[in-house]
Amino acid sequence: MDYVSDDFAPSNILSCNDDSEDHPRNLIPELCRQFYANGWVTGTGGGISIKYNDQIFIAPSGVQKERIQPDDLFVQNLNGEDVIIPKPEKKLSKSQCTPIFMCSFTERNAGAVIHVHSQEVVKLCLLNPENEVKITGLEMIKGIYNEKKGKFYDNDEELIIPIIENSKYEKDLVDTFKIALKKYPSTSAVLVRNHGMYVWGSNWKTAKTQLECYEYLFKIAIFKKIHHV
Ligand SMILES: CSCCC(=O)C(=O)COP(=O)(O)O
Numbered sequence: 513m514d515y516v517s518d519d520f521a522p523s524n525i526l527s528c529n530d531d532s533e534d535h536p537r538n539l540i541p542e543l544c545r546q547f548y549a550n551g552w553v554t555g556t557g558g559g560i561s562i563k564y565n566d567q568i569f570i571a572p573s574g575v576q577k578e579r580i581q582p583d584d585l586f587v588q589n590l591n592g593e594d595v596i597i598p599k600p601e602k603k604l605s606k607s608q609c610t611p612i613f614m615c616s617f618t619e620r621n622a623g624a625v626i627h628v629h630s631q632e633v634v635k636l637c638l639l640n641p642e643n644e645v646k647i648t649g650l651e652m653i654k655g656i657y658n659e660k661k662g663k664f665y666d667n668d669e670e671l672i673i674p675i676i677e678n679s680k681y682e683k684d685l686v687d688t689f690k691i692a693l694k695k696y697p698s699t700s701a702v703l704v705r706n707h708g709m710y711v712w713g714s715n716w717k718t719a720k721t722q723l724e725c726y727e728y729l730f731k732i733a734i735f736k737k738i739h740h741v
């Protein structure tokens with residue numbers, strides 16, 4: 513059972529006993545385990561949020577992401593008001609990434625947002641002191657959705673991903689994140705230098721697929737840069 517604060521009107525509470533594997537309560541723990549296995553959310557870093565019937569499911573902060581349980585999740589509405597929170601004895605807090613997650617939901621109408629701390633992203637930013645990364649000539653570019661054109665990229669198009677500078681706290685990234693969204697209307701990801709990446713999609717499958725394509729592309733981009741090919 514989830515803990516529902518007395519402050520929350522029952523009419524606002526979405527049924528959270530959904531046992532289907534596609535429900536965010538089950539998906540978020542499963543996806544976090546997969547991301548952990550890929551080295552993308554180790555050391556408690558990174559997180560994920562999924563929109564479901566206008567309710568935002570958010571992973572907890574600072575925990576072993578591969579051990580998250582269905583009732584560890586926070587649920588809030590699109591105005592950022594809590595709807596369901598985990599039992600107090602769990603002593604959990606909401607992801608520090610929540611302001612950026614919300615930005616992706618409100619500014620880009622995302623259905624899911626993923627934050628990863630992958631080494632590839634950090635390496636790529638080290639090799640690119642500029643505030644963007646350009647990738648061309650690779651088939652996997654076709655897995656990336658061009659948000660401005662409303663279609664997936666062709667493999668002969670240039671993919672440009674913005675890089676923003678890191679900050680002391682995740683919440684302090686919001687302003688530069690918003691600027692990047694405005695400056696790069698096509699992008700479905702923002703890299704945070706020496707830190708990681710935010711990637712989103714219209715639903716969790718698109719967000720996950722794009723995360724995998726970006727990570728693949730970054731590996732090759734690093735190889736190309738290092739070997740001058
Ligand atoms: C070692 S993690 C540092 C904080 C951070 O960058 C992060 O992504 C934490 O996210 P959380 O969801 O655990 O608040």
Ligand SMILES: [Zn+2]
Nearest residue numbers: 557558627708
């Ligand atoms: Zn982070």
